[in-house]
Amino acid sequence: MADGRVPNTPSPHIREKRRRRRAEILHAALQAFRENGYHTTTLDDIAERLGVRKTALYHYFPDKESILYECHRESLGEIARMIEEAETCCERPAEKLAYLIREHVRVMTETLEGSPLAFEVPALSPERRAEIIAARDRYERVLRDLVLEGIRGGEFQRVDPKIAVFAILGAINWIARWYRPEGAIHADELGSEFADYLVGGLMCRQPR
Amino acid sequence: MADGRVPNTPSPHIREKRRRRRAEILHAALQAFRENGYHTTTLDDIAERLGVRKTALYHYFPDKESILYECHRESLGEIARMIEEAETCCERPAEKLAYLIREHVRVMTETLEGSPLAFEVPALSPERRAEIIAARDRYERVLRDLVLEGIRGGEFQRVDPKIAVFAILGAINWIARWYRPEGAIHADELGSEFADYLVGGLMCRQPR
DNA sequence: GGCTAGTTTGAACGGTCGTTCAAAAACTGA
DNA sequence: TCAGTTTTTGAACGACCGTTCAAACTAGCC
Structure with a gap:
């Protein structure tokens, strides 16, 4: 033995x-x-x-909460991957932002199949919640910096980047509340519409 | 006796x-x-x-759920009042929409103090859930009709009204996830920024 | 001041559900 | 085929929490 x-x-x-x-x-x-x-x-x-x-x-x-936690980790992994890709594939802030919105919508509809994961963060233990929130904050910061860059470059209107990013994330996360995989609204069309709408609202009204 | x-x-x-x-x-x-x-x-x-x-x-x-239910009813009452006011106080779709967004933000921050009520609908019993959802649907329809009217009048771009309204409501409802009454962002400033951003994103880019 | 209606309390019950654990079953690999 | 490992099971426990109820307390009112 x-x-x-x-x-x-x-x-x-x-x-x-x-x-x-x-x-x-x-x-x-x-x-x-x-x-x-x-x-x-x-x-x-x-x-x-x-x-x-x-x-x-x-x-x-080991327990129920760990299942939720792993779901969160997986989807945050996708977000992180998405951010890296945006760096390499796009130039201007408006393009990067549009790309990130489209991809995030894709994650919401495809990977998560519309699961309202982002709504369940409070169910996690303090330590895990802190970890997930930290990752989310990093993501929000990337988006805010993008908006700020757009404003500085004269592409975007002078909005409050924090507020704008909250609006964008709210619109995207809310998808979980109404989207159904078998429904009438098609996923990639949704991504494009969101990107047009949410980036369009930031653009200066009179170009040059 | x-x-x-x-x-x-x-x-x-x-x-x-x-x-x-x-x-x-x-x-x-x-x-x-x-x-x-x-x-x-x-x-x-x-x-x-x-x-x-x-x-x-x-x-x-009588029970816990009834407390949640009454909270919902109260906030929906405010929304209904808000819709009536929008009818009398504004003319053009863009103005009405902006008004509704500002007021809805006000309800979220003042009356609800940022409570994520809209997230808790699934906790209600089937009958009550149906009632609340029906009220919410009526509200969404008002907004969609407003967007449609704006498109027909040439004020708004040709977006999918359903998608646009989901984006708007998502942005507003998400406020409950980050807004804190004692925080840095002031409530009425928030309403105005949201209205500018979300209505602006719908407007035609080249006015006449 | 005392009767009545309104309000709060403490004790207890019961159901649900996450969790533990030892034993059974299924599978792996030689 | 068979030993060893991995996976699944059934039974049971225990904590939490919504709910009930009779009794105590408080406030309104003549």
Whole structure:
């Protein structure tokens, strides 16, 4: 018993299988959160979508909150990726901003399938909430700097960047409250309309 | 005992006192909902703010959900009043829309003190939820018609009215997520900036 | 001052739901 | 096929919290 054996590191196949199962759980949870919100979805709800008992979930996540937390981390990862891409693919602030809006809308509709994740931050423990909020703040700062840059360059009107960015994020996050994947409004059309509207509202009225 | 006496109708003074107490409870509840959200605030939380035990609340409301429901009704009442005023005080669609946005922002910051009421609709029972959603839909329709009118009159760009209105309401409702009464951003400045930005984004770029 | 109606309280109940745990089942790899 | 590991299960616990209720307290009113 007291052999010096290190716990076996699992085989790649097992590892991969587990990773996929975790992703499945997160996906089921996200759907449940979308339909009922975090607090009213029970672990049974999530488990039922996977054809399994709720106790099985504990093999993958230590508690319910961790499931929510991982959902947040994933979507914030996408946002971060999005920001990097905006740097390389666009030049002017207006273009970058439009790109970020379109991509954020895409994340909302595709990855999250309209799940109101951003609404559930208060459900996290203080430490995790702080982490998620910090990441969100970094994102907001990028957007504010973009607006500021646009104003300084004479492209944008002299708005309060903070207020403008809150308006933009509000419009985007609110998507979770009405968007339905099977609905009439098409996702990429939505992204373009939002980008036109929200960037257009910033542009100076009389060009040059 | 079996005298034919009808249960006394309470005196005006008593009636008024009770009305005020109900309002106090709703106010305390609204603050609690703002800080913790509906599901995580307990009746104890609300009662504690009033220096009273939770069971006292049952003298005024039959259950927790009814408290949330009355909060919704009150704020929807304000919205309805706001719509009527917009009819009489403004002419052109752009003006009406700007007026409604400013007023809605005022309701969000003053009456609700930033409480994210609009986020808590799913917590209501099906019937009540339906009622609140119906009222909200009527409001959205007013806004959509306004946008449509603006487009037809050549004032606004040819956007999808549905999408534009969702963006506007998202921006406004999101205020509850970041606005703090004691914060740096002043409430009426906020309303004006929102109106300028969100109506401006709809206007045709090259006026005549 | 005393009767009545209005208000608050403390104790307790009961349901829901997250969580624990030991045992069973299914799967992996030789 | 079989030992070892991973995954799932069922039963049960326990905490939290909305709710009930009878009793105590308070305020209005003649």
